[in-house]
Amino acid sequence: xxxxxxxxxxxxxxxxxxxxxxxxxxxxxxxxxxxxxxxGDKEAEKKFKEVNEAYEVLSDKDKRARYDQFGHAGxxxxxxxxxxxxxxxxxxxxxxxxxxxxxxxGGGRQANPNAPRRGTDVDIxxxxxxxxxxxxxxxxxxxxxxxxxxxxxxxxxxxxTSPRTCPACNGSGxxxxxxxxxxxxIQTSRQCDKCRGRGKIIDNPCPACSGSGQTRAKNSVEVxxxxxIDEGQILNVSGHxxxxxxxxxxxxxxxIINVRPHPIFERRGDDxxxxxxxxxxxxxLGADVVVPTLDGKVQYTVHExxxxxxxxxxxxxGIQHLNGRGRGDQYVTVTIEVPKNLTSRQKEILKEFDSQGxxxxxxKRKGFFDKLKDLFGD
Numbered sequence: 154x155x156x157x158x159x160x161x162x163x164x165x166x167x168x169x170x171x172x173x174x175x176x177x178x179x180x181x182x183x184x185x186x187x188x189x190x191x192x193g194d195k196e197a198e199k200k201f202k203e204v205n206e207a208y209e210v211l212s213d214k215d216k217r218a219r220y221d222q223f224g225h226a227g228x229x230x231x232x233x234x235x236x237x238x239x240x241x242x243x244x245x246x247x248x249x250x251x252x253x254x255x256x257x258x259g260g261g262r263q264a265n266p267n268a269p270r271r272g273t274d275v276d277i278x279x280x281x282x283x284x285x286x287x288x289x290x291x292x293x294x295x296x297x298x299x300x301x302x303x304x305x306x307x308x309x310x311x312x313x314t315s316p317r318t319c320p321a322c323n324g325s326g327x328x329x330x331x332x333x334x335x336x337x338x339i340q341t342s343r344q345c346d347k348c349r350g351r352g353k354i355i356d357n358p359c360p361a362c363s364g365s366g367q368t369r370a371k372n373s374v375e376v377x378x379x380x381x382i383d384e385g386q387i388l389n390v391s392g393h394x395x396x397x398x399x400x401x402x403x404x405x406x407x408x409i410i411n412v413r414p415h416p417i418f419e420r421r422g423d424d425x426x427x428x429x430x431x432x433x434x435x436x437x438l439g440a441d442v443v444v445p446t447l448d449g450k451v452q453y454t455v456h457e458x459x460x461x462x463x464x465x466x467x468x469x470x471g472i473q474h475l476n477g478r479g480r481g482d483q484y485v486t487v488t489i490e491v492p493k494n495l496t497s498r499q500k501e502i503l504k505e506f507d508s509q510g511x512x513x514x515x516x517k518r519k520g521f522f523d524k525l526k527d528l529f530g531d
């Protein structure tokens with residue numbers, strides 16, 4: 154544990170970070186170090202695992218509370234004996250020092266420790282090609298989630314045995330204690346140490362899950378990717394997150410979309426942009442050229458005298474509007490490539506052409522020199 158970095162440091166957060174801050178940091182870092190975006194990069198893979206480990210703890214309220222109190226020892230099942238008890242001994246509860254002053258007054262009703270609890274959500278990253286995001290597709294995603302143990306059906310007890318009611322808290326999961334404070338005797342409630350707040354004692358734990366009632370398992374689900382989805386958007390797959398406790402419903406699966414850059418196309422909203430290089434002759438004389446689109450190649454006639462950075466549009470050739478009708482447009486920007494490594498004959502032809510030209514052939518050039526005359530005279 155000594156060589157592990159602080160989980161907040163891993164996520165780039167401070168200890169006051171909200172749940173939303175933690176999720177945003179995870180999505181950003183998971184995308185930055187995702188193995189699919191860094192094939193063969195062992196350092197990125199290591200950081201990706203480190204981010205996932207930090208997020209697994211900080212996104213869980215119970216684990217985060219233990220981590221904030223005891224550090225890595227509080228969430229390491231191999232430290233402090235089975236059940237993750239206090240690393241400072243069974244008789245010490247640091248959290249209770251504060252609760253005796255700021256909480257736990259009176260005899261309010263405690264929540265049932267065995268009531269159904271919804272499972273937590275699972276976040277995963279899915280990398281799509283530009284075309285898959287634009288046109289939509291189906292993807293099978295593989296991930297790991299927490300499931301109810303199949304050997305004990307989530308009860309945590311060995312087959313053929315039953316748990317017994319905790320004698321220390323009578324099944325409530327909480328015990329009341331009186332404490333002498335500068336303000337007098339105050340009655341507080343705290344989690345029962347004997348049953349760790351479960352309200353029951355498992356004398357014969359299930360060997361498959363060590364009495365937790367849950368195990369980590371690989372899962373896969375087919376996800377429908379809608380046409381027009383964009384970078385950073387999230388698909389929610391209901392009921393495919395971590396299993397709930399005490400027969401509570403499962404959480405959801407959040408699929409965070411990452412889109413690979415395209416070698417030709419650039420997305421701007423639902424419009425697609427690209428550049429097409431023309432030769433000097435094509436731009437000057439006009440030409441029929443082939444233009445790539447999301448639907449394949451199309452022919453386009455470039456008009457005579459086309460200039461650098463001229464833009465032409467293909468209506469409806471852009472990206473499908475997400476969850477709506479219609480598509481964006483495709484815009485094509487013209488670039489003109491000046492030839493290099495000319496032969497002597499080619500140079501002679503260009504010089505002859507230039508010598509026979511006049512200012513009418515070069516409107517921008519004419520305008521530029523007219524402005525010079527206005528500024529500096531002849």
